[in-house]
Amino acid sequence: MIVRQFLFWLRSAPAGERAEATGALARAYLYADLSDDDLAAAEGAMTMLLDDPSPLVRSALAEVLAPSEYAPASVIYALAADQPEIASMVLERSPLLVDADLVDAVATQGKQAQCAIARRALLPRSVSAAIAEVGTAEACLELLENQDAEIASFSIDRIVERFGHLAPIREVLLAGEGLSVATRQALVAKLSETLASFVVARDWLSEDRARRVVKEACEKATVALAAQTATEEVRPLIRHLRESGQLTAGLVLRALLSGNVTMFEEALADLSGVPLSRVSRLVHDGRSAGFRALYDKAGLPASAYPAFREAIATMQEDGFLGDIAGSARLKRRMIERVLTRCAGTDAAEIAPLLMLLRRFATEAAREEARMFCEDLVEGALPEPERRMIAA
Template identity: 40%
Template sequence: MVIEHLLKWMRTARVAERVAAASALARTFNDRDLSFEDRCAAEAALTLLLDDPSPKVRAAIADALSMSRRAPLQIVSALAADQPDVAAMIIGRSPLLTDADLVERVCSGDPAIQLLVARRPLVSLQVSAAIAEVAEVCACVALVGNSGGKVAAISFRRMIERHGDNADLRDAILKRPDLPSDCRHMLLVRVGEAFKTSPLLLKLVGPQRAERITREACAKASLTLIDGARPDELGALVEHLRLSGELSASFVIRAIAHGKIDFFGAVMIALSGQTESRVRTLLARGNDVAVSALMRAAGLAEGIHRVILTALKIWREVANGKRVAGAQEVSWTMLKEVGGQGAEGELAGLLKSIHIEALRDNARGHALAIAAA
C-alpha cells in the first residue's frame, strides 16, 4: 500500500517535496526501533526513488545513508555508481564499501573518485597500496596527508618512484612520522636531482660544480637521516643505499668520522656476512687485526682501514667516558693519519673536506649559541 501511494505521489510532487521525502525516508534506516515490515517498505520505496530523474533526490538519499551501517547494501552500491556529485558522499564516507569496492574505484582512473577514496576517514593498507600504484598525484598527496590513512613502506616507495618530482607530495610525505628512513633518503635523492638541474644553479656555477655541490649536500643530509633512523631501520637503509649505488667508501668514512658507529655496524653486517652479535663485539672491543679482517670481508679497500680504525678507537673512548671529542677532533686525527694538511690524494682530500665541514658546523653552532644568549 505504501509503495502504491508513493508511485502515485511521485507523479505530481515537486522536486523539493521529493527531496524532503527521500531524505526523511532514508534517515529512517538509522532508527533502531524500526520494525522489520516498516524497514522492508522503506527499502522498497527508496529503491523506487533511485530512478527519480532529479539528481537532487538521489543526492538527498546518499547524504542520509552515507555514514549508516544499516543502509541497504544494494542502494548504497547503486548510489556509489551514480553521477559524481551523488556518488561522492557514498564513496567518501560509507562504511559499507569494502576494500575491494574501493580498490575497484581507484583503478577506474577517475582522479575525482581517487581523491574521494584517499580522503576517507579510514584508508586501509590495501586501498592505500592501490592509490600508490595507480592514482594521480593529487590523490597520493591527499592520502599521505590523511591522518586516518595507513600506508605501508612499499606504498611510500611507489609514490616516490611515480611522483617524487612533485614538491607537494614530497612535503606531505616528509611530515609523516611513520616514514621509513630509506624512503626519506629516496626523497632526498629526488630533491638533489631537481636541485642540480636547476637552470639558475647551472647558470651560476656550471654543471660540474653543481654536481659536486649537490653530491656533498646529499651526503651531509644522508648523515642526518641516519640520526633519525630507528635501530631496526638501519639494515633497510643500508640495503637501499647499496642498491642505489650510494654506499661508497667515502660515505662510510664520512659516517664513521661523525660517529655513526651503529650505521657502520649495519654496513659490516650487510656486506661481510657476519652475525650482528659478532660485528657488535668486534666494533666494541675487537683488536685492529680482527676489525681489519671484518672490513676486508665487507670489501673495504685496505687503504682506508687505518683511518677507520683510528676513528673507531676515539669513539670507543668517548663511549666509555674516557675522552670528549666530536667530528672535528676525529676527522683531524684521521687526517693526521694520512699525513695532515699537506697530504695529497683522494683520501686526504676527502678527510680535509670532512674536517672543514666540521669546523664550519661547530663555528656556526657557537655563533648561534652566542646570539641566543
C-alpha cells in the same frame, strides 16, 4: 499508495522539487514505519530515480542513503559509480561497500573518488595499500592525514617513492610518529633530488656540480640521522642505503671520519656478510691484514683503502669515538691527519680520494668556524637572551 502518487508527480515536477522530494522519500524508507509493500515500492522508486537526468536528484539520494547500513545495496552500488560528486559521498561514508569494492574504485575511478575513499573512517590496510600504489598525490595526502586509516610500512615507503618530492607529503610524514629511520632517509634523498633538479632548471649551477653538492648534503644528513638512531635501527638503515644504491665508499668514509663507528661497522658487516661482532674485533684490534681482508670482502674500492686504514689508525691513537652529537659531524683534526698520512702514497692513484678528503676538511673547518662563532656570540649575550636562544 503514497509512492504511486509520488511517481505520478515526478513526471512534471522541476528538478529542485524532485530532489527535495527524493530526499524525503529516502528518509521515509530508512526511518518511517512503512509496510512491506510500501518499502518495496519505495525501493523501486529510488532505483528508478537513478536514471533521473538531474544530478541534484541523485545527489539528494546519495546524501541520505550513504551513511546507512539499511540502504538498498543495489542503489548504493549504482550511486558509487555515478559522477564524481555523487559517487564521493557514497564511497566516503557507506558501510555497505566492502574492501574489494573500495580497491576496485581506487583503481578505476579518478582523483575525487580516491580522495573520498582515503578519508573513510577505519580504512583497512588493503585499501590503504591500493591508494599508495595507484592513487594520486592528493589521495595519498588525504590518506596520510586520516588518523583512522591503517597504513602498512611498505605503503608508506611506496608513497615516499612516488611522491616524496612533494613538500606537503614530506611535511605530513615527518610530523607523524613512528616513521622508520629508513623512510626518513628516503625523504631526505627525495628532497635532495628535488633541490638538484630545481637548481639545474634555474641554471644556477651546472648539473654535475649541483648533483655533487646535493649528494654530499644528503650524505651529511644521513650520517647525522644515523647518529641519532637507536643501535638496533642502524642495520635497517644500512640495508635501505645499500638497496637504494646510496651506500657508497664516500658515505662509509664520511661515517668513519665523523667518529660514527656504529654506522661504519654496520656498513662493513652488511656489505661483507661477516657477523658484526667479528667486524668490530677486526676494526679495533689494530691488525691491518685482517681489516684489509674484511675491506676487500665488503667490495669497497682499493683506491680508497689508504684513507680507511689511516682513519682507523688515527681513531685508535687519539680515541675519536665521539658522543651522539659529535658522531654526526666530520672531525677536522682526524681528517687532516688522514690527509697528511695519505700524502706519501702515489698521488695519481688516489687523486680522487685526496680531493674528497679535502672537501671533507673544508666542510669540517666551516662547521667548526660556525659553531665557534655561535658560541662566541652566545657567550656575549645576557643570561635571559642565552636562555631564549637555547629554548
